[in-house]
Amino acid sequence: MTEIAAVVEGLYRALGDRAAFDAYLDPRITIWESDADRLLDGLPSLDELRDRRAARASGPSPVSVAPEDIRADVWGDTAVARYLLRARFPAPSADRCFRVTDVLRRDDEHGWRIVHHHAEALSLLDRSVPPHAGGTLTYGGYLRLDELLACQTPLTDAHDELLFVVIHQVYELWFAQILHEAALLQRRLEDGDSTGALHTARRIAKILKTIVGQLDVLETMTPRQFASFRPELGSSSGFQSHQFRELEAVLGRRGFARDVLDERLRAATTRRSVFDSLLRYLAGTGLAVPPDALDRDPAQPWRPRADVRAVLATAYADERNPAAEVCEALVDIDEGVQEWRYRHVKMVERIIGSRTGTGGSSGADYLRSTLFRPAFPELWEVRGA
Numbered sequence: 001m002t003e004i005a006a007v008v009e010g011l012y013r014a015l016g017d018r019a020a021f022d023a024y025l026d027p028r029i030t031i032w033e034s035d036a037d038r039l040l041d042g043l044p045s046l047d048e049l050r051d052r053r054a055a056r057a058s059g060p061s062p063v064s065v066a067p068e069d070i071r072a073d074v075w076g077d078t079a080v081a082r083y084l085l086r087a088r089f090p091a092p093s094a095d096r097c098f099r100v101t102d103v104l105r106r107d108d109e110h111g112w113r114i115v116h117h118h119a120e121a122l123s124l125l126d127r128s129v130p131p132h133a134g135g136t137l138t139y140g141g142y143l144r145l146d147e148l149l150a151c152q153t154p155l156t157d158a159h160d161e162l163l164f165v166v167i168h169q170v171y172e173l174w175f176a177q178i179l180h181e182a183a184l185l186q187r188r189l190e191d192g193d194s195t196g197a198l199h200t201a202r203r204i205a206k207i208l209k210t211i212v213g214q215l216d217v218l219e220t221m222t223p224r225q226f227a228s229f230r231p232e233l234g235s236s237s238g239f240q241s242h243q244f245r246e247l248e249a250v251l252g253r254r255g256f257a258r259d260v261l262d263e264r265l266r267a268a269t270t271r272r273s274v275f276d277s278l279l280r281y282l283a284g285t286g287l288a289v290p291p292d293a294l295d296r297d298p299a300q301p302w303r304p305r306a307d308v309r310a311v312l313a314t315a316y317a318d319e320r321n322p323a324a325e326v327c328e329a330l331v332d333i334d335e336g337v338q339e340w341r342y343r344h345v346k347m348v349e350r351i352i353g354s355r356t357g358t359g360g361s362s363g364a365d366y367l368r369s370t371l372f373r374p375a376f377p378e379l380w381e382v383r384g385a
């Protein structure tokens, strides 16, 4: 075992004995912890966090907390250790795991001590920790409820802030599900699977109906209730929802501002959109989709064209044709997203009126400019023609 790994092992063996544990820490240590809302600066702020944890502790205590797979690098008197910290609980509770990075410094008096500690609870979507590790699968373990229910951390004591947090988190979960379904929809379209594509498209449309309905709950929040915690939101805004942007990209939007283009969004803007997949599906049913529309560069925005419109009109000509039903299901998805935008802007008008948004836009004015812009305009045009 390396010198640094021995320090890390010793640290966790000392858990439960605060003085022995703290001997491994530089008193000026800085700490990032998943359940702290800010950088902890120095041992007194670590003590505050420990007291808060003790006050809200529930459920069984871990039977062991130990580092795994420690990797360390040393440069003179400075070192970095990275490891997985696993807390095991009595069966049938699932393990809880954290990704940890520690920075250590050495001096003649104390040897190696940790000067920065970064621990990150492995997230809900991280499947690297088996939910039944060390025991029988349980409801809470399978759903990672310990982690999920530790993620609601309002910044104020305002009663209504929890609703604001929960509803946004629920939306992000639904966005994840829609993206998951949209990938399947595209595969099914491109495989020529009409029944499967129809089923998946209808599921997406139903989810959209569900999330539009959820705005009713948020509308029970009055402007005064929202104002009670709004200043704490800083510049955070749904505007920064990566998954919403990805959904827009999957539905065909291109030309995002450079600063929002993260790796996933960039990938989504260079893949075929749902409409591109629809054209492949239609070609597979024997319709004469122009080859250059099929082989176009998907990174470019779609430009409506008369020859493709004519193909869509043919697909719609026979309403019992599965292709017509598939097109119709995509219109339902398109309408669902537009409904969400409309209900969101009306909710915003009710709650903040004409004030600017926390994301820095003109607020409702900006949001109104995003209304009535279908993702699949040609489908809307030809179905009524």
Ligand code: HEM
Residues within 6 Å of the ligand: 167, 168, 171, 172, 218, 226, 237, 238, 239, 240, 241, 244, 344, 347, 348, 351, 352, 356, 357, 358, 359, 360, 361, 362, 363, 364, 366, 367, 370
């Ligand atoms: C009190 C509730 C809410 C208010 C007052 C509000 C307000 C706003 C405002 C003013 C914007 C424009 C950007 C900005 O300047 O911030 C915006 C954008 C956005 N909000 Fe909300 N919002 C609320 C709830 C929600 C919820 C529950 C979601 C669900 C995820 C959400 C998702 C979004 C998205 C995705 C955008 C970007 C829309 C676009 O650019 O087309 N918002 N919101």
